[in-house]
Amino acid sequence: NAGVTQTPKFQVLKTGQSMTLQCAQDMNHNSMYWYRQDPGMGLRLIYYSASEGTTDKGEVPNGYNVSRLNKREFSLRLESAAPSQTSVYFCASSWPYEQYFGPGTRLTVT
């Protein structure tokens, strides 16, 4: 089992560019999550999907959109990247409560 996988591992964007972060899990978990982690700010929830077909905003959703493509896959899209979105992004999955994290994507917006 690969667990939770994320692509890409690293990405550099210019301000205004768009991109999609991909996440997939093979643990048959119902719920999936996107977090960002910044120094001194801890882990902050961007969006989550309690089950296939549903998505909800977390603590910091502005500037992001998500798609729960199927039970395995949950993508995060930045439509117009801003320097404030420079961060490390983690995807996680769970059922019911124990969350397991992917390796992360380190994103820099210049």
Added chain:
Amino acid sequence: QKEVEQNSGPLSVPEGAIASLNCTYSDRGSQSFFWYRQYSGKSPELIMSIYSNGDKEDGRFTAQLNKASQYVSLLIRDSQPSDSATYLCAVNPSAGGTSYGKLTFGQGTILTVHP
């Protein structure tokens, strides 16, 4: 008041000692509690979960939960330099319902184990 509070540290202990990490939470309805370890540059890794009052032991790790005091702790016995990491406390703020598996994380405590 933060929902989940941890002392940011750093906490420094000598090799072989017991490291004690503490966490308090504000939501009295919380039912599920977790400890994650995060090495620098890596993702959080689940190391302990606890759901009932009392102690839960797993190898060198012991999680302690006191719901009346809204307090959860992690003890690491025989600390090793490889235990040096940031430890995140996480709380599921509800028994279920619409919160599903959402967790509220503390800011983390940096632990350094020196030889």
